[in-house]
């Protein structure tokens with residue numbers, strides 16, 4: 001799409017090296033963002049996440065859901081999950097994100113953070129089922145939260161704020177060289193939903 005091609009050129013790379021991150025800011029109107037946020041809270045099959053950390057099974061406070069093209073399974077945090085077929089709302093968002101990024105996605109991981117107490121620790125999304133150096137498109141609704149990148153070797157840091165109804169793209173070698181996290185914060189009491197559209201190879 002021409003409009004978005006111009007847009008991506010105007011959006012500079014936030015990383016100084018070894019990867020590409022574009023932050024588009026708000027990509028839908030405030031009304032649409034409010035509607036999507038409500039629809040996602042109401043219609044997604046939210047479940048507490050199970051992860052295996054140092055061989056121990058833990059249950060996170062944060063809720064997750066995993067949607068995709070067909071009911072393929074995907075390994076994430078050492079547990080295997082099965083994707084639920086797309087909902088109407090998710091398909092609408094997938095179309096918007098595909099137009100914005102010029103890429104297509106076959107799955108989406110959703111996270112629900114009830115308050116600022118919930119976050120996500122430093123990690124990169126390089127699990128074996130993910131397409132290597134595939135773009136990840138991250139859409140946020142609800143509370144604005146800080147999001148940080150840290151280079152795996154030089155420790156350089158880049159911070160930004162993910163706004164209600166915004167789009168962030170993580171491209172090419174970003175997952176190989178950079179970690180990212182959603183830091184917990186006492187300052188935020190409102191909930192936030194994040195969607196990461198991904199390409200799974202199966």
Ligand SMILES: O=C(O)CCC(=O)C(=O)O
Nearest residue numbers: 109111120125182194196
């Ligand atoms: O909530 C976010 O903004 C990030 C989520 C994330 O990094 C992930 O799901 O891998």
Ligand SMILES: [Fe+2]
Nearest residue numbers: 123124125180
């Ligand atoms: Fe991630």
